[in-house]
Amino acid sequence: MARITLRQLLDHAAEHTYGVPAFNINNMEQGLAIMEAARACDAPVILQASRGARSYANDIMLAKMMEALEAMYPDIPLCIHQDHGNNVATCLTAIQHGFTSVMMDGSLKEDAKTPADYAYNVAITAEVSRLAHMVGASVEGELGCLGSLETGHGEAEDGHGFEGALDRSQLLTDPDEAARFVAETEVDALAVAIGTSHGAYKFSRKPTGEVLAMDVIERIHDRLPDTHIVMHGSSSVPQEWQDVFNAHGGEMRETYGVPVEEIVRGIRFGVRKVNIDTDLRLAAAAAFRRVADTSRSEFDPRKFLKPAMDAMSAVCKARFEAFGTAGNASRIKVVPIAEMARRYASGSLKPQTAQSQAA
Numbered sequence: 001m002a003r004i005t006l007r008q009l010l011d012h013a014a015e016h017t018y019g020v021p022a023f024n025i026n027n028m029e030q031g032l033a034i035m036e037a038a039r040a041c042d043a044p045v046i047l048q049a050s051r052g053a054r055s056y057a058n059d060i061m062l063a064k065m066m067e068a069l070e071a072m073y074p075d076i077p078l079c080i081h082q083d084h085g086n087n088v089a090t091c092l093t094a095i096q097h098g099f100t101s102v103m104m105d106g107s108l109k110e111d112a113k114t115p116a117d118y119a120y121n122v123a124i125t126a127e128v129s130r131l132a133h134m135v136g137a138s139v140e141g142e143l144g145c146l147g148s149l150e151t152g153h154g155e156a157e158d159g160h161g162f163e164g165a166l167d168r169s170q171l172l173t174d175p176d177e178a179a180r181f182v183a184e185t186e187v188d189a190l191a192v193a194i195g196t197s198h199g200a201y202k203f204s205r206k207p208t209g210e211v212l213a214m215d216v217i218e219r220i221h222d223r224l225p226d227t228h229i230v231m232h233g234s235s236s237v238p239q240e241w242q243d244v245f246n247a248h249g250g251e252m253r254e255t256y257g258v259p260v261e262e263i264v265r266g267i268r269f270g271v272r273k274v275n276i277d278t279d280l281r282l283a284a285a286a287a288f289r290r291v292a293d294t295s296r297s298e299f300d301p302r303k304f305l306k307p308a309m310d311a312m313s314a315v316c317k318a319r320f321e322a323f324g325t326a327g328n329a330s331r332i333k334v335v336p337i338a339e340m341a342r343r344y345a346s347g348s349l350k351p352q353t354a355q356s357q358a359a
């Protein structure tokens with residue numbers, strides 16, 4: 001059994017300078033596809049469930065599925081993470097269902113739409129850290145609003161995110177504020193805003209530094225060398241899967257994601273968790289469409305879902321290899337969550353920031 005906390009996994013990733021993709025999961029096919037890829041690559045895994053995933057699949061179904069995956073792949077350290085928690089209850093009920101890590105996204109208010117101010121964000125994130133750490137679970141916070149530097153708008157996807165205009169300062173995490181935030185909230189990982197957004201439509205052309213601010217990652221890493229940085233909206237939206245999708249009746253307009261090489265550069269500067277949902281959705285939907293289009297008499301769902309799983313696995317393997325995750329599963333000895341709780345209580349996992357050292 002190898003259920004690992006995000007904190008232990010990202011500490012290992014930092015020590016060995018690699019990144020870990022965090023794949024969103026809603027169903028069995030995604031779970032199996034990701035774990036098969038992980039086994040083939042000897043990679044540790046982060047499976048994350050959004051609030052939407054929890055209501056789609058039901059908490060009990062998700063929890064039992066995670067248990068099944070853990071039993072089927074005992075050699076793969078498996079972190080189960082709440083993606084974009086909107087309040088304390090969402091985070092605590094996730095932990096109640098066996099999640100080893102939660103994101104308290106206090107960059108938005110509870111409606112997951114309205115940008116929150118700094119004081120609100122600090123207060124609610126610190127509260128989640130205090131509670132989660134008591135039981136050894138890890139916490140990711142977010143500072144800055146996801147959205148496009150190209151359009152100057154926040155992003156809204158599946159009812160999540162702010163839709164209106166934002167100025168550049170709101171769309172980019174401020175490194176000094178990040179240092180204060182980490183010291184005040186004691187989060188284990190920090191999600192930052194650098195011009196990425198959720199979903200398929202991130203950039204209208206291959207992004208340059210103007211619209212994908214990787215330099216902000218470098219500045220945050222300078223300020224907070226020991227903080228694990230999280231990149232949201234990090235799908236690359238592979239052209240080859242867009243082509244398959246469009247060749248079989250899909251209508252995806254021209255779009256560009258986050259180039260894998262930019263993520264790899266981020267990993268050199270403290271990016272440890274890389275959130276990917278869209279790429280697996282796109283690969284699965286494209287493979288599914290191809291079967292529907294080319295085998296028109298087919299009606300066995302497994303004949304659609306197996307190619308979809310293979311397509312997702314291929315994307316996962318490519319990311320495990322590119323991010324350096326591959327080969328690390330067998331190098332990790334999982335620390336039980338109860339031991340993590342003791343370490344938090346002893347103070348040994350407190351973030352090392354200039355603020356905390358001055359205090």
Ligand SMILES: O=C(CO)COP(=O)(O)O
Pocket residue numbers: 024083084197198199200231232233234235236275276277278279
């Ligand atoms: O950030 C994400 C989940 O939190 C997923 O981002 P993508 O939509 O780019 O896959």
Ligand SMILES: O=C[C@H](O)COP(=O)(O)O
Pocket residue numbers: 024050051052053083084157158160198199277278
């Ligand atoms: O927003 C993050 C992920 O892409 C999850 O999306 P979802 O809320 O549609 O499940």
Ligand SMILES: [Zn+2]
Pocket residue numbers: 157158160198199277
């Ligand atoms: Zn989403």
Ligand SMILES: [Zn+2]
Pocket residue numbers: 084198232233275
């Ligand atoms: Zn996200």
